[in-house]
Amino acid sequence: MGKITTEARRRPRAAQLLLSLALRALNTVQRSALIQILSAFKSVATATMEVELFTLPTRLRLRQRAQITIVNLLTLPWDHPIQGVLLRARRRRDNGGNGSGPRFPLAEAMKTMSLEQFSGLETINPKPTAPWKLPAFKEIDINPDREKARKNAASLLANPHQVVYSDALGHDNHLGAAAVVLDRNQNIVVSRKMAIGPMAHWSIHIAELIGVYYAISLALKIFHQNGQSTRPGAGEAITILSDSKSAIQAIKNPRNTSGQRVIEAINQSAYELDSRGIPLRLQWIPGHCDDPGNDAADCLAKAAVGPTKIHPFCRPVSREKAAIRRQILKEWEDEWKTSNKGTHLRRIDTKLPAIRSRRLYQSLPRNRAYLLTQLRTGHSWLATHGKALRHREDDKCECGAKETVVHILIDCPRLTTERQRLRKEAGDAFGNVSLMLGAKGQGITSSSAPGGILDAVLDFAEASQRFCSRGPKDPQQQNPRQRPTTGP
Numbered sequence: 169m170g171k172i173t174t175e176a177r178r179r180p181r182a183a184q185l186l187l188s189l190a191l192r193a194l195n196t197v198q199r200s201a202l203i204q205i206l207s208a209f210k211s212v213a214t215a216t217m218e219v220e221l222f223t224l225p226t227r228l229r230l231r232q233r234a235q236i237t238i239v240n241l242l243t244l245p246w247d248h249p250i251q252g253v254l255l256r257a258r259r260r261r262d263n264g265g266n267g268s269g270p271r272f273p274l275a276e277a278m279k280t281m282s283l284e285q286f287s288g289l290e291t292i293n294p295k296p297t298a299p300w301k302l303p304a305f306k307e308i309d310i311n312p313d314r315e316k317a318r319k320n321a322a323s324l325l326a327n328p329h330q331v332v333y334s335d336a337l338g339h340d341n342h343l344g345a346a347a348v349v350l351d352r353n354q355n356i357v358v359s360r361k362m363a364i365g366p367m368a369h370w371s372i373h374i375a376e377l378i379g380v381y382y383a384i385s386l387a388l389k390i391f392h393q394n395g396q397s398t399r400p401g402a403g404e405a406i407t408i409l410s411d412s413k414s415a416i417q418a419i420k421n422p423r424n425t426s427g428q429r430v431i432e433a434i435n436q437s438a439y440e441l442d443s444r445g446i447p448l449r450l451q452w453i454p455g456h457c458d459d460p461g462n463d464a465a466d467c468l469a470k471a472a473v474g475p476t477k478i479h480p481f482c483r484p485v486s487r488e489k490a491a492i493r494r495q496i497l498k499e500w501e502d503e504w505k506t507s508n509k510g511t512h513l514r515r516i517d518t519k520l521p522a523i524r525s526r527r528l529y530q531s532l533p534r535n536r537a538y539l540l541t542q543l544r545t546g547h548s549w550l551a552t553h554g555k556a557l558r559h560r561e562d563d564k565c566e567c568g569a570k571e572t573v574v575h576i577l578i579d580c581p582r583l584t585t586e587r588q589r590l591r592k593e594a595g596d597a598f599g600n601v602s603l604m605l606g607a608k609g610q611g612i613t614s615s616s617a618p619g620g621i622l623d624a625v626l627d628f629a630e631a632s633q634r635f636c637s638r639g640p641k642d643p644q645q646q647n648p649r650q651r652p653t654t655g656p
Contacts, residue, residue, distance in 0.1 A: 194230075195226050198226050199214045202214070202217040202221060206220065206221060207534055207535075207537050209542075209545075212545050212547045215509045216545055217545075219521045219525070220520075220544065221526050222522065224500060225500065225503075228496050228499065228500055231277075231496065232493065232496045236489050238277060239286060239485055239488055239492070240485070241254055243289055243290060243291055243292045244291070244292070245291055256275075261278040261283075286488060289485055290426065290428070290481070290482040290484055290485055294424050295424075297422055304434070304435035304438035304442070304448075305419070305447075306405050306447040307405070307449045307451075308449070308451075309450070309451040310413060314457075317452055317454055318454050318459070321451065321457075321462075324451075325352075329349070329351075329390055330404060330407060331407050332390070332406065332409070333347065333349070333350075333409050333410075333453075333464065333465040334376070334408060334410045335410070335411060335466045336364070336372055336378070336379045337372075337375075337469040338473070339470055339473045342474055342475055343365060343473060344361065344470060344471070344474065345375045345379035345382065345472065346359065346361040346362070346469040346472055347360050347379055347380075347385075348360075348465045348468055350464060354464075356464060358386055358393075359386075359468055360386060361468045361469065361471060362378070362472055362477075362479050363475070364472075365474075365476065365477035369484075370484065371484060372412075373415060374426075374427050374484050376412035377415050377427055377430040377434065379469070381430060381433055383410075384408065384437040384438060385437070387408065387441065388441055388444075405448065406446060407451050408450050409452075410451075416451075419434055419435070419450060426486035427484055429481060429482065430481055433481075497521075504520065511546075512545060512546025516601065517544070517605070517606070524606070524608060525544075525606070528606045528622065536626050538635075539626050539635050540606075540622075542635050549634065549637060550571045550635070551563045551564055551565065551571035552570065567580055567582050577590075577604065577629075586628055586631045586632055590624050590625060590627070590628040594625075604621055604622070604625050605625065606622050
């Protein structure tokens with residue numbers, strides 16, 4: 169009995185060891201890729217390269233992928249076969265296990281999440297739309313020309329009782345939507361407005377779709393107010409105008425993605441009205457084009473903004489995925505702020521990690537990326553780095569001062585001639601190394617183009633000959649670890 173208990177206790181330890189070994193292998197692969205992409209020295213810390221290329225650490229990347237996958241599974245219909253697996257995983261997560269049984273990876277991943285926050289999420293049906301199903305709207309018009317679209321919308325004012333405007337708006341981190349019908353004097357005949365909820369849970373795209381949904385109910389209302397016939401095919405088409413191209417395109421091409429339930433409700437309502445002899449058109453109108461209907465819907469949507477939703481739809485999964493990404497990014501930022509790695513990079517750019525640093529390298533050839541990596545990470549051919557790695561006995565420049573990145577770019581008297589063009593290109597940014605090396609938010613702005621400044625800095629670095637090996641030229645005397653190269 170004691171032997172069985174010992175074996176049971178070893179299983180979780182063995183599983184944890186295997187997971188640790190697998191994670192270490194993935195870290196090695198990611199580090200090798202980062203070195204090749206950045207042309208970085210092998211002495212650069214993995215955390216520094218990950219921040220510089222805005223690449224999540226492997227551990228955080230796997231956790232983010234697992235959490236997003238779980239959220240996707242939670243949106244499947246209740247009759248889906250995977251729901252039984254999710255239920256068992258949730259029980260193991262809540263019970264915590266006795267520590268002796270085999271681990272359930274899905275339950276372990278759920279422990280990193282607060283599943284209660286995902287209650288009330290939308291359900292996404294994975295089944296494709298039947299290809300033989302007729303379109304819900306008689307016509308969907310998205311004119312790519314803004315001026316022509318504006319004129320087409322203005323021409324509808326001749327019959328204002330056949331036009332419904334919808335719009336959505338965000339204000340103070342909350343969303344509102346509205347639908348409105350005007351008369352010939354541009355007075356509001358009938359309208360409807362609703363609070364969508366906070367932006368943390370709702371997107372402007374979903375708010376626009378909800379506005380179209382309620383515009384359909386107004387279409388039915390004005391149809392009956394006009395006393396038109398309800399026999400199928402007897403009514404004139406009512407046009408719904410929306411200034412959201414993305415919402416109209418989503419309705420035109422429905423997919424199994426976030427917002428599916430709202431689009432299904434829109435199409436179902438349009439089918440019902442069409443069966444009553446009320447065909448609908450959906451048309452794009454440019455926003456902020458001085459159209460009275462669009463402006464009225466915009467004002468009503470702003471007035472409807474509120475923290476509590478007053479509509480029947482469930483929260484979109486897209487916002488929950490965005491929240492997971494923000495949470496993972498925040499954890500990464502906190503780790504970077506407390507890390508003892510990348511001291512030079514942290515001094516150069518205080519606003520990392522950010523996608524901006526990756527974009528610095530996108531258009532650079534390998535030899536120039538090699539220079540930029542040295543300048544930003546501090547791991548370079550300069551004497552200070554050579555002494556830190558015990559490859560040199562001193563950290564002095566040719567001029568006798570301490571050879572640092574700042575000294576080379578700004579102060580070294582031996583590079584006065586090469587520095588003239590750099591000073592001209594950098595303009596008032598010259599002297600601020602952070603700004604010269606692509607950093608943002610440092611409290612200093614420049615009238616020069618950032619790309620032009622960085623190109624001038626790299627040209628200067630190449631002309632200085634300080635960021636390449638300065639070892640002996642004789643191959644027999646040359647240290648193989650310090651051979652001349654334009655790459656690491």
